[in-house]
Amino acid sequence: MRDITLCHPRLQVLAAKLIEECSKQGLKIAIGETYRTVAEQDSLYAQGRTKPGNKVTNAPGSTYSSYYQWGTAFDISRNDGQGAYNEAGNFFGRVGEIGVSIGLEWGGNWKSPVDKPHFQLPDWGSSTSGIKKVYANPEEFKKTWSTKAPEVKKSGWKEEDGGWRFYNGDTGECVRNAWHEDKEKNLWYWFNAAGIMVTNTWYQYNSAWYYLGPNGAMCKSQLVENSGKIYAVDADGKMITEPVKLTPDRDGALQYPGLIA
DSSP states (O other): OOOGGGSOHHHHHHHHHHHHHHHHTTOOEEEOOOOOOHHHHHHHHHBTTTBSSOOOOSOOGGGTOSGGGGTOEEEEEEOSSSOTTOOGGGHHHHHHHHHHHTTOEEGGGOSSSOOTTEEEOOTTOSSTHHHHHHHSSHHHHHTTSOSSOOOOOOOEEEEETTEEEEEOTTTOOBOOSEEEEETTTTEEEEEOTTSOBOOSEEEEETTEEEEEOTTSBBOOSEEEEETTEEEEEOTTSBBOOSOOOOEEOTTSOEEOTTOOO
């Protein structure tokens, strides 16, 4: 089957996370095989034995020896029009690294058989012997599943509702009516009551005025043109309201202490 919602709730979350993280790296993937019934597993086992085709599994359905039967495994394919299993550019190797980083076991790390499109929950090892000792069969295992998949907290920048929001990973809540500092880039952003980043406007905060540029970042140490007027903001981003003297440098560019032309 190709329905991830039939799988373990945690696997559903990790599958969605894998797609998201791969997309950030320009890797487009699609979820392929997921949960298998006994009959489906038996049919695959018969291939290359009593049915035409090559052997694709050593696990007959009645033995519950495939993690697909337990709802804890899925495979992926390439979804960028370059061929579903085209390995050019180390595509599956890159996806595999991402999968491992978010907590999945990757078939590409196996010695035999190497199965690069395959991912599974790592809890019970590569063999199903461990999970069978605990739960005997998939039906008993499913009784332990939560009826609701764990909630995935949003984190970082998200483009939503015609604008940009920033979510705190610890809480999953977006910033509202507050500043957010990008410490790596030393930039500040203001978010309105709806959590949308404010752009191209002045904002008054604690009696001072700040200009939020086209990318949302607070302007600092520069001249700002707005509505046909020129303003100056200091190193803290505050609008300068006292008289200022601008003098040209050797190249003719106007300079003011604290400003970068």
